[in-house]
Amino acid sequence: MISLIRSEIYKIRKQSKTLYALAAILIIEGFVIVSAYYQGTGIIDLLLANLKDSFEFKGNLLNGNLIIYLILNSLWFHIPLILMIIISGFLTSEYKDRTLETVLLQPVNKLNFILSKYIVSIGFTLLIVLLLAVSTFFVSYWIFGRGDLVVYLDGLNFFESDEAFYRLIYAFISGANSMIFFSVVSLTLAVILKDATKTWIVSAIFLICSNLLLKIDFQNEFLNELFFSKLTDSWQYFFYYKIPYSTIYFKNFMLFGYTLITMIIGIIIFKRRDIQV
């Protein structure tokens, strides 16, 4: 099992698509920073426009914490999309290149093989989120400095710099769980569909639907609380003025359950399927 995981890591390191993923993350980060640099003041002015009649503002809200929050919001769509494309490619490329056939003709356990794929995919996801977080914190604080964070979530919430810092870190940690879910889904889709293009399309549709369903009220308490799409936003809850920890723990726990179920479904399908590609 360990050797299979090492082998998967080796493949990822050698694949150019890994570099594309890293580059995509940094490009997204760069776009947000550049647009914030040129348009950030305008966004804040718009946000506080009505208050300007009554208040004078002292201090700078266009700071590193706001930029990190804006980049963090790429966890809604951009980052999971990139992860789903890259991670599904871990398996679809093996189907396409017929290396899967070669590997499984060796004395390799199918369960261990696909399990190692899932484990490495989860590790890769965590690595990407970590890279995003570290680079975001470093670059944002370096260019924009520190300061209070303003977020519109159930009102205008202001957080002092130190508090904003730990809220952002917790949000990245919680967001990593959501990213793992999407990564595992994409790998399971790759198991089912085998073809790269089909998997990409279905993954993108899954992500879009998931985002849309998050906003829909099902008029049913059970579905509103337990349906998978309602569980992927736990990281955003760290920006309510009073953090609803129980909701965050519940959402993360349930989403982890969905991740495990999705993984088990993928493993079962892969094990039952004929080796022939």
Added chain:
Amino acid sequence: MKRLSFICIFFISLNLISGQEIDNDLLQIKKRMDSIKSFNANIELDVDISFINMPTKYGKVRYKWGESTKVTSDDFIMLPKRGLDLTLNEIFRHPFITVNRGEEYHKDVLCKVINIIPTSSKANFSIATLFMDVGAKRIMKSEISSKTEGVFTTYLGYQNYMDALPVAIEVQFTVNSVKIPLRFLGKETEVDRDVIKQEGSKTGKIFLTLSEIQIVK
């Protein structure tokens, strides 16, 4: 003839108004405030507006005679546009007349109430009402109707009878709900436009607490 007598009465009235003296008690209070050459104090700031959640902020307030009061902080702070004019400089910047409105109790203190009506178009308020504690020579409450920023009501609390500067300031004002740029919205944020329209403007309050006040006379 009627028209001529109306014009005469009008100009005589106008002359009487323009010749009206500024309330003597207000001048006494202003004189007392002007004796303060400068002051420094620590300031604690709390915001009470329904759609704003902000922790208590801390800063320093500095005043130097002839200059406006300055508040500095390491954090982001929101200050009311009115209510920090403790030395009445803003009111006295342009000519005005005062109208005595009698006496009224405010926080168990019998206050003399006057209206201040600017006679210059340069003034940035249309009318102000001051509640003066004549005995203690200080302002207890003020209502300033600004020309562009709405009405600001300020309540001033003092530590003891001798103090010229307040230790607690409460500023009330009307504020419109925020306009939200969509890009700034979190996914869970639901914007109920009907509710926002119904709510319209709201009353906000800012509480300022001054401590370690150092006055130079």
